[in-house]
Amino acid sequence: MTPSPAAEVDITLEVVRRLLADQHPDLADRPLSPLGEGWDNAMFRLGQHFLVRLPRRAVAADLVAHEHRWLPEIATLVDLPVPVPVRHGQPTAYFPWSWSITRWIEGRPAVDSPVGGRGRWAGRLAQFLAGLHQPAPSDAPISPFRGVPLAVRDEVTRERLARAGHPRTGELLQVWEQALRAPVYAEVPVWVHGDPHPLNMVVRRGNLAAVIDFGDLTAGDPASDLATAWQTFTWEGRAQFVVRYSQLAGPDEALWQRARGWAVLYSANSLALSDDSPEFTAIAEHTIAQVLDAPDARVGRRA
Template sequence: MAAGKMHADELDIDEALVRRLLAARFPEWAGLPIERFPSAGTVNALFRLGEDMSVRLPRIPGGVEDVEKEHRWISRLAPHLPVPVPVVLGKGTPTEEYPWPWSVHRWLDGENPAPETLTDPVALAGDLAAFITALQAIDTDGGPRAARTRPLVTQDEECRHALAELDGLVDIPAATAAWEATLEAPNWSAPPVWVHADLMPGNLLTSGGRLSAVIDFATTGIGDPACDMIVAWYLLPAHAREAFRAALGVDDATWTRGRGWALSMALIQLPYYKDTNPAIAAQARHVIGEVLAERTHDLSAS
């Protein structure tokens, strides 16, 4: 769970504020129990509302446009997907006290998976591949551009700045070499497909070790499918990673770009969140370790 504020422009959000917002916009729900849900999320604050709803509010200006995207597109995508996704029940309006739109969703049960607690990672890899395959098959007409579908080289300056701040925390020469290797992959040139673009463990729910839901579609849109490969390094062990790739039939260039996105995200997250969000920082360390181990294995096998 995040420890205090993570961003300089983050708003103060608590249960009392949520109740006042509900009373103004959805008075029929204002009397229900409200409890802040412990989450490592970095963009939105999440509260459980009663037994079967949640309230989700942007913490920072960068999350505001995502509210409209989710309200417009989740209902279009949901019928085509093999697992439940958030059902939007209502859209909150800005007030003098809280300046942005916000959402009420149907609550989805499940647990966030973690690499060290997976009971059947190969089966979970198959579930993830099935979700991505179904998402990519949806008609892209009118779809918005997704986050993380621009050329990977656009991350270079920020990655190198992060590397300069990570001395003593990671193997800088190895991480730099791994990052530079991903930049050699050709860019995506085929038609865009639907992607979630943020398949981190915190946006996945499992039950009995299997994928039970996918949440947080703020970054979704159309573009390069490589960005949805990040879950391979954020969650899956090496043998399940291979099963995941085989199930998707991913080519070398897309896989390499996916590894680059996972590495770039982790490199940038680690120095930014190491003091304010221990869960995200630990996750970033894990990803960097998995990428470097995989690269060492590939180099020794070549």
């Protein structure tokens, strides 16, 4: 297994303070504290009302540019807060990439909330994604990893399942192969979040408050996003999610077949690439149990 990739720049408090002083001096005297790092970004709390987000790898720099360009438009489609940048940071001699300041969204990641209680907002998330999944403009970003036909990801998914060595790999491959046989997406490409797992949702007082981290935003097959039905919920919550999404976007059995395949794909990614992250491992194990053991919320039978 492979740990999260190393940062390609050293992002310290001093670097962030210098960037603020040079480019946004009216915010530079506010308290600043590190919040942690993901695969792509380092995050800092700035005062009571802001979040500073800086790419830690070159590959993530383009994702920041996508958010700068497209999140103001995305915000008009959806009915929950999204992290629209309120200030844009520019590359400098001492920090090579664009960066962002967004408004602070109060709450905790959904991964910190009990899985069984998330059904309370399953329909809310379905409504958010149905609003997002609108035809994307011709110049929308295109990801080679999200929203693509499952066959494009076949070789790497099999390799990562083999590398992870999970005891239920054989069963997961059966589900994966079923999904590969589903009709491919042939409609107009729609906006796809690209990564709506429980670490990228904010919950406040037991309700869904925001969806964050649009770095993987792309145009493509919405099934890529709907894998969250298995990643995030129990089968009861998933049933509510499926019903609400289908009410808004229309019934489509092939869509849910592909989404179940994406749930396997994301599990393979997490198991093979994120062994240093207990949270991703827990999401993967939950997803696998939901895919293999829970009733199929679409038709009321076991998967």
